[in-house]
Amino acid sequence: MKKAEAVMVRVIGIGDNVCDKYEHLKTMFPGGQPPHLVEAIDTLGAGDSFATAFLLSLTQSRKEYRERMDSDRKLYRQQLKEAMEKGASFAAATCLVQGAFGHGRTF
Numbered sequence: 001m002k003k004a005e006a007v008m009v010r011v012i013g014i015g016d017n018v019c020d021k022y023e024h025l026k027t028m029f030p031g032g033q034p035p036h037l038v039e040a041i042d043t044l045g046a047g048d049s050f051a052t053a054f055l056l057s058l059t060q061s062r063k064e065y066r067e068r069m070d071s072d073r074k075l076y077r078q079q080l081k082e083a084m085e086k087g088a089s090f091a092a093a094t095c096l097v098q099g100a101f102g103h104g105r106t107f
Contacts, residue, residue: 033084036092042099049094054087 061079062069069076 033081033088036088038092038095040095041097043095044099046091046094050087050091052087053090054083057083057086 058079061083065072065075065079069079
């Protein structure tokens with residue numbers, strides 16, 4: 001418990017500087033990743049789905065390309081863009097199914 005408290009104190013102490021560390025991504029991907037527009041049934045889990053597909057894609061890329069991604073910025077950007085696309089696609093698919101255990105919001 002003390003370790004968890006120490007981590008929280010550090011994170012809270014950092015404040016919004018965490019976001020600033022990735023400010024450079026705005027110039028790498030102006031406009032970000034456009035959403036895949038769907039007729040949503042339920043949006044529960046869409047963010048989790050995006051994060052899962054995004055991280056899985058990046059992990060697989062790092063496994064496949066290993067050291068090249070560290071030195072080849074073009075390859076890194078390409079793999080990052082592909083990961084964002086896969087995240088958006090999976091999040092959109094998640095919105096097409098009922099996920100709130102019968103308590104979903106009607107759109």
